Amino acid sequence: MARRPTLEFWYEFASTYSYLAVMRIEALAEAAEVDLRWRPFLLGPIFAAQGWNNSPFNIYPVKGRNMWRDLDREAARLSLPPVTRPNPFPQNSLVATRVAIYAADQDWLVPFTKAAFEVSFAKGCSIAEPQAVSAILDGLGLDGTSILKAATSDTNKGRLKLAGEEARSRGIYGAPNFLAEDGELFWGNDRLEQALDWAQGNRPGRMR
């Protein structure tokens, strides 16, 4: 059997369009026969490096207004539940990201990721506090307390930092992103279909 191509899915727990991608990527990737590697990372340090200490959707409120409306429309079009805005937005995603980084090779990375995004953007609840993240883990039948402890180890903090450095070195400046094996980077939920096509090797002649 031919090896299936792999697409890396780089997402940030505080990112609105990462939510849309998280909710729909599995079905599309399965249909395209593309394997996924889920890559949680923190966008905050990357934003800080370009002079933003907040979400651009808050820094530029006119843009933010249209983004929330667009998110509602897109969620409806994609047959997802209505979006409820987490308060405050953006949520501090440090704890959730540490846990997801710790889960890199665990079979619960994807269920945890989806559950955290649903708590945040479908229910509109906080995922910022350790207790909130612990409760999500408990809800998956895992041991939230011990996972949170392990996720706070220096080793795991080092892995999180490394993921951030890798994101930067790949040219990532936002979320979500889809990164093909040849390094081709697709930014934004709107490019998921194109990224899957690319991973499958379907591309116009002049882009080969």
Place this chain on the structure above:
Amino acid sequence: MARRPTLEFWYEFASTYSYLAVMRIEALAEAAEVDLRWRPFLLGPIFAAQGWNNSPFNIYPVKGRNMWRDLDREAARLSLPPVTRPNPFPQNSLVATRVAIYAADQDWLVPFTKAAFEVSFAKGCSIAEPQAVSAILDGLGLDGTSILKAATSDTNKGRLKLAGEEARSRGIYGAPNFLAEDGELFWGNDRLEQALDWAQGNRPGRMR
């Protein structure tokens, strides 16, 4: 015969994704039985109001790098000719926009717009100088010299200013945009299909 819905198409001559929209909007609107109103405007003053004195693709070079690659990919996917970057980018679009504003009720607004975008983003040539814009008009069998003179009148400058104020009042912060009759604003070439659906009245129940 039922009245066809109208969609306003707000575009900026220096905008990369406006180019993609300009090249494909007519066929899609015709297929959707939606009438278009072409609305040229200047994005510069809106960017300046949010603290940018250059294209965000230049201010944030990592984002700019991915945008140009994405533009190449999208042009290929949409079967458009390869993109050639105008130098410098962004082009000063004042003269072209003045002419397009002057042409608001003329049958040559669309041919002029398409020709200017092709000169800029397919041929990679300048549209910044009056002579360049005049040559585009001449190429359409028009009198470039007298049109440029008329476009520089105080009356026309006033209309350009008014278009900018209307853009701001509609919540516009980038380009291209598609504005439905009910005020629904869609930003970005990626939303053209959704905007046409909206104009036709096709929308999920909860978005009505």
